[in-house]
Amino acid sequence: MSEPVFDLTYIWAGIIAFGVIMYVLMDGFDLGQGILFMFAPSDHDRDIMMNSVAPVWDGNETWLVLGGAGLLAAFPLVYSIFLPALYIGVFLLLAGLIFRGVAFEFRFKAHSSRYLWNWSFAIGSTVAAFAQGAVVGAYIQGFETENMRYVGGALDWLTPFTVLTGIGLVAGYALLGATWLIMKSEGSTQEWAYKLVKPLLAAVLVIFFAISIGTPFVDAFVADRWFDGISAIWLLPILGLASAFWIYRSVSQRREGTPFIATMALFVFTYLGLLASKWPYVVPPNYTLADAASAHESQLFLLIGLLFVIPIVLVYTAWTYWVFRGKVKADQGYH
DSSP states (O other): OOOOSSOOHHHHHHHHHHHHHHHHHHHHHHHHHHHHGGGSSSHHHHHHHHHHHTTTHHHHTHHHHHHHHHHHHHOHHHHHHHHHHSHHHHHHHHHHHHHHHHHHHHHHHOSTTHHHHHHHHHHHHHHHHHHHHHHHHHHHHOOOEETTEEOSOTTTTOSHHHHHHHHHHHHHHHHHHHHHHHHHOOHHHHHHHHHHHHHHHHHHHHHHHHHHHHHHHHOHHHHHHHHSSOOGGGHHHHHHHHHHHHHHHHHHTTOSSHHHHHHHHHHHHHHHHHHHHHTTEEETTTEEHHHHOOOHHHHHHHHHHHHHHHHHHHHHHHHHHHHTOSOOOTTOOOO
């Protein structure tokens, strides 16, 4: 059999990387609403928070399904190692998302039990966000493997470093949620959201700095990547800090849409920094993208399907956000 004319592995890597960051940005702000939910001044504010994400929250998770299915199809080795290594973490992630989804629907119908669904929504969102951050931390610190199999323990993923990354993502999602609420609300709810942004931004920067300091101690490869001479990779943290300053300045100037855009930029540059740190390892510290890739024929067959699916998802997402643009009120929900 002749060798393929071109390698689809890196095309698939780009597709999955795009799906992951789209999920983080799209679902991150509604998880952020849940993280902040029980800190809201009143139930009136909580109604506004829920209504701000009600039309879009379930569609946002399309990107999680797309990224997960693409990962299974294009890089099956990742699944065969990640799932045994992160079984408990992934279970917590899915349980949190299910809890949040059920609470989202039942809260609109409940009366005397509404406070229980409030807590369910908040706890489910926080657990899901923390689990996502802990999974990212486990990816950074790597996996114990032999002959393309995971040979570590069920709780090897849970370390002080992964707890730190979990807390960092909770704070990051809360910041994303606060800036979204600034854009979608008005009056006292918006004022409350404005007050949250600067403390949350400070917490995110402190935690992200601690993660950056700790990363070379859990993975020496990252230290070599960053400190082996001058590299353009340093532009990413510089742009990340510029985004943080943009958030601070736009909130100080009482802008409405700009803080959310700047927070998304902060996430994007942080995410690109993570990818640049680990490239080309998809199952660190041993296996690269090429090692984990499925057969060329499988990648090509599925890619043809995604060439139709991704544009449809993008158009539908853009249309949904356009239709439900503008401010929301407590008495104007999709129920």
